[in-house]
Amino acid sequence: MKRRLAPALLLAALIGAWQLAAETGALASVLGLEDFLVPSPAEIAEALWQNRELLAENAWVTLREIVLGFAIAAVVGVGFAIALHLSETLRYATYPLIVASQTIPIIVIAPIVVVWFGFGIVPKLAIVALICFFPITVAALDGLRAADPEAIKLMRTLEGSRGQIFRRVEAPGALPSTFSGAKIAIAIAPIGAVFGEWVGASSGLGHQILQDSAQLEVARQFAAVAVLSAMAMILFGLIALAERRVVSWR
Amino acid sequence: MRQDTKMLSARRLNHFYGELPTISSLDLDLGAGDVLGVVGPSGCGKSTLLELICGLREPTGGSLEVGGSASAAGRMDRCAYMPQRDLLLPWLSALDNASLALRNRGLSKREARRRAAELFGRFGLDGFERSRPAELSGGMRQRVAFLRTLVSEKPLLALDEPFASLDAITRAEMQSWLARALDADPRTVVLVTHDVEEALFLSDRVVVLSTRPARVVDELTSPAPRAPDRDAAVTDARFVAARERAMHALRGAGSGEPAGALR
Numbered sequence: 024m025k026r027r028l029a030p031a032l033l034l035a036a037l038i039g040a041w042q043l044a045a046e047t048g049a050l051a052s053v054l055g056l057e058d059f060l061v062p063s064p065a066e067i068a069e070a071l072w073q074n075r076e077l078l079a080e081n082a083w084v085t086l087r088e089i090v091l092g093f094a095i096a097a098v099v100g101v102g103f104a105i106a107l108h109l110s111e112t113l114r115y116a117t118y119p120l121i122v123a124s125q126t127i128p129i130i131v132i133a134p135i136v137v138v139w140f141g142f143g144i145v146p147k148l149a150i151v152a153l154i155c156f157f158p159i160t161v162a163a164l165d166g167l168r169a170a171d172p173e174a175i176k177l178m179r180t181l182e183g184s185r186g187q188i189f190r191r192v193e194a195p196g197a198l199p200s201t202f203s204g205a206k207i208a209i210a211i212a213p214i215g216a217v218f219g220e221w222v223g224a225s226s227g228l229g230h231q232i233l234q235d236s237a238q239l240e241v242a243r244q245f246a247a248v249a250v251l252s253a254m255a256m257i258l259f260g261l262i263a264l265a266e267r268r269v270v271s272w273r
Numbered sequence: 274m275r276q277d278t279k280m281l282s283a284r285r286l287n288h289f290y291g292e293l294p295t296i297s298s299l300d301l302d303l304g305a306g307d308v309l310g311v312v313g314p315s316g317c318g319k320s321t322l323l324e325l326i327c328g329l330r331e332p333t334g335g336s337l338e339v340g341g342s343a344s345a346a347g348r349m350d351r352c353a354y355m356p357q358r359d360l361l362l363p364w365l366s367a368l369d370n371a372s373l374a375l376r377n378r379g380l381s382k383r384e385a386r387r388r389a390a391e392l393f394g395r396f397g398l399d400g401f402e403r404s405r406p407a408e409l410s411g412g413m414r415q416r417v418a419f420l421r422t423l424v425s426e427k428p429l430l431a432l433d434e435p436f437a438s439l440d441a442i443t444r445a446e447m448q449s450w451l452a453r454a455l456d457a458d459p460r461t462v463v464l465v466t467h468d469v470e471e472a473l474f475l476s477d478r479v480v481v482l483s484t485r486p487a488r489v490v491d492e493l494t495s496p497a498p499r500a501p502d503r504d505a506a507v508t509d510a511r512f513v514a515a516r517e518r519a520m521h522a523l524r525g526a527g528s529g530e531p532a533g534a535l536r
Contacts (some may be wrong), residue, residue: 173360180327180354181374181425191373195364272363272405 090153100159145221155208162204166197287334297486310472313482376424452499491522
């Protein structure tokens with residue numbers, strides 16, 4: 024009860040304080056801004072309701088980019104982790120490159136990807152997948168490599184082949200760690216989607232946030248941010264739920 | 274001893290772990306149906322010896338045969354290994370853990386489970402077939418691990434400190450339990466332990482190893498192997514005398530030449 028009540032109360036208190044500060048104009052005067060640039064939570068909620076169709080349309084675009092991009096990263100990342108785990112040569116050869124690739128900021132890569140793939144959904148998927156690939160691959164690989172060498176030895180005496188050792192010992196043992204990587208990936212996936220849209224898009228929440236900013240539609244901008252954040256939290260929750268079902272022995 | 278009943282034979286067995294000598298000129302013999310206890314100070318190379326027997330390691334020198342086979346693969350085929358920790362896979366049920374060897378051999382899940390389930394009752398594990406290892410007590414986990422070793426139906430059981438992780442009371446219970454299990458279903462066993470009493474109670478014969486590199490410093494015949502009443506057996510005068518002799522050999526082994534001097 025305390026675990027649920029405490030964050031709810033804190034959130035309510037923060038929103039309440041914000042409402043008060045924005046409504047009285049205190050927040051705007053502290054920031055030295057015009058009143059209409061500092062919307063109160065009530066105004067944001069109103070913008071959310073009034074623009075619900077526009078927001079839903081754009082949210083659907085961004086959701087698709089996030090989910091599909093994440094799915095590509097999950098399949099490729101886990102596949103890559105397995106290949107790196109099974110081949111020491113491949114691991115030595117590519118692991119430093121994978122790490123190095125992460126040192127290039129995604130903001131720098133995004134425009135190049137758009138130049139290559141145009142303005143459709145493909146560059147967004149590529150950027151989301153690029154951003155999700157790293158945590159999934161590293162976590163899955165770490166999980167596979169963390170298998171207890173004693174358990175592997177035992178499996179050998181129980182006539183386990185390399186494939187059986189992988190299937191029965193290494194792969195299940197890597198699941199908790201892989202899920203951790205997936206949770207990190209889904210939490211940062213919206214960053215990729217938004218960058219992808221900022222570099223070139225005609226729809227999506229990131230695109231809308233940029234437009235609202237230019238048109239000083241600050242309340243609607245906040246509403247779009249709230250939708251984006253809610254979406255990411257729901258996706259995170261879904262992966263945590265899947266983890267609880269799959270990793271049932273924990 | 275006739276050749277065809279000899280299950281294990283080591284002659285001048287040597288093993289180095291890198292530069293470190295772990296086993297030095299060790300001789301061992303074990304007939305079919307015998308239970309051999311191997312005791313020695315901690316870190317003397319007992320576990321290495323078992324891994325050699327089971328084909329998980331190759332000797333550096335000397336000869337080592339299990340059931341007439343000298344190759345690592347041949348030894349592995351003939352040995353059922355029970356490691357110090359139970360190493361049950363947390364994502365599998367007790368029954369699926371016990372039937373791992375059968376599954377690896379290619380049996381269907383149903384057939385493997387059916388065969389392993391037959392032993393569950395005999396091991397006092399009835400009703401726990403579907404439990405995950407985390408739901409079992411330490412003694413039960415150890416019994417499932419032993420069952421997993423038995424189910425593979427290999428001629429030699431190699432047990433590495435099977436009860437070392439248990440509390441004293443559970444350990445005594447498990448020793449009595451293993452004694453009964455071995456009398457009901459005789460097997461050839463190499464039992465590695467640091468517990469002299471456990472070795473003497475469970476084995477027909479006990480060899481005492483020196484500190485690293487391990488060699489045999491004494492060999493005893495157990496006065497009452499697997500006696501029905503454990504408490505009476507371990508306080509019997511002959512048992513106490515045998516234990517004293519083994520302890521003396523162990524102490525001598527521990528305080529003798531420094532490890533590494535025997536190279």
